[in-house]
Amino acid sequence: MKYLHTMVRVRDIDASLRFYCEGLGLRETRRMESPEGKFTLIYLAAPGSPEAEVELTYNWGSTEDYGSARNFGHLAFCVEDIYATCEHLQSMGYTIHRPPRDGHMAFVRSPDLISVELLQDGSLPPKEPWASMPSTGTW
Numbered sequence: 001m002k003y004l005h006t007m008v009r010v011r012d013i014d015a016s017l018r019f020y021c022e023g024l025g026l027r028e029t030r031r032m033e034s035p036e037g038k039f040t041l042i043y044l045a046a047p048g049s050p051e052a053e054v055e056l057t058y059n060w061g062s063t064e065d066y067g068s069a070r071n072f073g074h075l076a077f078c079v080e081d082i083y084a085t086c087e088h089l090q091s092m093g094y095t096i097h098r099p100p101r102d103g104h105m106a107f108v109r110s111p112d113l114i115s116v117e118l119l120q121d122g123s124l125p126p127k128e129p130w131a132s133m134p135s136t137g138t139w
Helices: 013-023 082-091
Strands: 005-009 027-034 039-046 049-059 074-079 096-098 105-109 115-120
Touching (some): 013 039, 013 049, 082 096, 082 105, 082 115
Parallel strands (some): 005 049
Antiparallel strands (some): 039 049, 096 105, 105 115
């Protein structure tokens, strides 16, 4: 058995690519558009894990309410420096819902409310302002 990908539905391709590619550093590996099916599939992979992909599915013209995405759970990525990653995402306007108070774990949400867990590769000592920052919203 081989793990292939996880699919998440997106409402705005550009906003999603900004989050996943510019924010998290994933890279687009391929894209498929189906005029007959009225959908676009975009596959993304982390540089260190090209075999495990996130499939962004955009349904053309859909007004379906995808809800809060809490029924999905979350995506998880191992990062080299959780503080730098969170600072970068925060500078792009994303809320760090569960700050990396322990130097190990944080949560942020995509534009489509998909929870994304960031896990530090190894461990870092607690650092301000993260150590005393409260959680906000749901993650």
